[in-house]
Amino acid sequence: MTGPVDRDEGVRRPIPVLEVRGVSKVFRSGGSFGAQHMVTAVKDASFEIRPGEAFGLIGESGSGKSTLGRLLLRLEEPTAGQIMFMGTDIAHLTGVQLRRLRAGMQMVFQDPFNALNPSMTVRRALAEPLKIHRKLRGAALDAEIARLLDIVGLSASAQGRLPREFSGGQRQRICLARALALQPKLIVLDEPTSALDVSVQAQIINLLVDLKQQLNLTYIFISHDLSVIGQVCDRIGVMRRGELLEITSRDQFIVNPETEYARSLRDAVPEIGRPLPDFAAEKAA
Ligand SMILES: Nc1ncnc2c1ncn2[C@@H]1O[C@H](COP(=O)(O)OP(=O)(O)OP(=O)(O)O)[C@@H](O)[C@H]1O
Ligand SMILES: [Mg+2]
Structure with missing residues (x-):
């Protein structure tokens, strides 16, 4: 693994992409x-994200x-606590530094219809x-687009x-391309x-999984759909009423969640952990 490392435990470990403290x-x-x-x-949340990780954030509507x-x-702006991105406290960033932060940490939203400027062609949105x-510029720009x-x-x-000439799923692909254009260290x-038809959802999830593998992306994936989180994420944070109740590996979450609340979420979704229909079909073929 290349990149910055800390030696806090005598082991060379990559510096977290993100550290959230209290x-x-x-x-x-x-x-x-x-x-x-x-x-x-949000109440006293602490967690960290390591490079290449997909961290799922789940919890009922309004949980934060x-x-x-x-x-x-x-x-x-947080009321309390500290957020470190690539080892830098983001609290006091202004101007160019804040713009750099926002380039390094891209957000993709639920509604691809509102996320794109309706009067901008795809080329301009990416360029x-x-x-x-x-x-x-020039040929390098064309090739990258x-x-x-x-x-x-x-x-x-x-x-x-x-944008209006595309379907919802295609628009979400455009949003992803635009996020990737900035080579972000973290994609939220x-x-x-959740705004897409079920069949299109599976395609976008498969795309996210593929992209993560191809490009070694780091994700925070917010959803209240556990079956979706189960497909994409290595670790899961469970939120309830603003509190990050529990952080577990996906596998631990499936076999033995720590809290009663997490267990109730898992039990409501028996298919968690099963492969997506597309994958299953490919294997069967
Ligand atoms: N700008 C705001 N002003 C006042 N209250 C807010 C604001 N934004 C969020 N809240 C409140 O904070 C709480 C958490 O909201 P948040 O949108 O983070 O929840 P969520 O987990 O994303 O929910 P959902 O699954 O419905 O998207 C809710 O009670 C919400 O009403
Ligand atoms: Mg929300």
């Missing part, structure tokens, strides 16, 4: 007549998954980050088209398939 987020919601109430969306994801990119962050479209399974002819996927 992070909390309290929202103050303004009620009528000045009445305010506080919502603790998206807020935690947004805190990592500094789309929200902009490549020009700004990677300074590509073609490569990105190819690895997400879109044809080169997609370049001249607008927030329910990336």
Whole structure:
């Protein structure tokens, strides 16, 4: 393994891509007549992500998954705690450094319809980050756009088209290509398939699994769909009411979750851990 290492335990281990220490987020919601109430969306969360890992964040609606994801990119400011990205505390980054952080940590959202600028062709959507962050021009730019479209399974002819000319699944492929354009160290996927038809969901999940293997990507995958998490993730963090209750390996989660709550989630999804239909069909053929 190349790249930065720490020697804290006398062993050469890669520095975590991300270290989250005691992070909390309290929202103050303004009620009528000045009445305010506080919502603790994330409560004292700590975890780390190692290079090449796929970390799944699960939990019921409102448990704080998206807020935690947004805190990592500094789309929200934490009320307490510390977030280190590639060994740097992100709290005080401004200007160029903050832009670099956001390039290094890409987020892919649930709704590919809103995530793309409707008046921008695919070529422009991909060319902009490549020009700004990677300074590509001319033939090198053309080649990289073609490569990105190819690895997400879109044809080169997609370049001249607008987002509305694509299906939901294809749009999510465009969003992925755009995220990959920046060669991010970490990709935060927030329910990336839940707005898609079930058959398309499986295709996108398979693509995510393939891309992770091909490019050694590091994911945080947010979902309340455990069967999806089971396909993609090596480790799983279980959230409930803002708290990160339990962090386990996927295999441990399947055979023996620690908490009662995690067990109830697992028991509700008997198919967790089974391969996707596409994989099964390929093997049977
Ligand atoms: N900007 C905000 N202002 C006030 N409260 C907020 C804000 N964003 C989130 N919350 C509250 O924080 C809590 C966690 O919300 P969050 O969106 O992180 O949950 P989630 O786990 O992503 O849910 P879902 O599965 O439905 O996407 C909820 O109670 C939500 O209402
Ligand atoms: Mg959410």
